[in-house]
Amino acid sequence: MENSTILIVDDNQEIREIIEILLTGEGFQAVQAKDGMTALELLKEREFDLIILDIMMPGMNGYQTCLEIRKMSNAPILFLSARTKDSDKTLGFSSGGDDYLPKPFSYNELLNRVKALIRRYHVYKGKEETDDRSRTLQYQQLKIDESVGQVTKNGISIELTDTEYRILLLFLKNRGQIFSAERLYEAIWEEPYYYGANNTVMVHIRNLRKKIEDDTNKPGVIKTVWGKGYRCD
DSSP states (O other): OTTOEEEEEOSOHHHHHHHHHHHHTTTOEEEEESSHHHHHHHHHHOOOSEEEEOSSOSSSOHHHHHHHHTTTOOOOEEEEESOOSHHHHHHHHHTTOSEEEESSOOHHHHHHHHHHHHHHHHHHTTOSOOTTTTOEEEETTEEEETTTTEEEETTEEEOOOHHHHHHHHHHHHTTTOEEOHHHHHHHHHOSOOOTTHHHHHHHHHHHHHHHHOSOTTSOSSSEEETTTEEEOO
C-alpha cells in the first residue's frame, strides 16, 4: 500500500491541501485537480490507486466526472461531498463510485475508507498477496484467478471495477444462493441498507452483465429471481 498515488478532485483549494497533508502524512502520494476536466487530463497521463472526488464543482459535477473516469479507469472512487441525502449517495454509486463519505468528516474515518479501498484494489489487481494465491474459479466461459484478480471470458481478459469484481466473486463463491438487493448491498458496500440502495445494486448488476453476459436480456451467469433478488446457479 506504500507509495500508492491518490488523485484529489475538489474545487476548494483549502480542502485539497488539507487532504493532501493528511494523506502524505500516512505515506501516500497525492496529486490535486481543481475540477473534473483537470482530473480527466491527469488520468490520461498516469494511473492512480484511488480517486477522491467532490460532487459540487463548476463545469462537470462529480457525477458527470465519475462517468467519464469509468470510461478510462477502474481505480476506486471515493465521493467526498456536503450533499448527504440518500438520493445523492445513490447517484454517486450509480455513476460508478465505490464509496461515499459526507462532509464534514473525521480524519480517521477518511483514512480508514482510503486504506480499505486501496487494500481491496491492490488485492484485486494482484499487488498484494492473499491466502488464495492459487485459487481459481471457473464458471461457464468465465474464469477468475484470485491470485492476480483477473477475470477472463473465453480466455480474453475482462476489465471490471473493484465493486463489479467483488459482486461477481460473491456470486461465484455462493452459487445457488439468492441474494436480495439488501443482502447484496450490505455484503459489498459493508454498510446498512438504505432506501434507494436497490437502484445502486441494479445499476451495478446491469453494468456487470454488460461485461460478462452473452445476452444481457437473457443472462446466464447472474440471473434475476423475480421478487427475491439475484442468483448464480
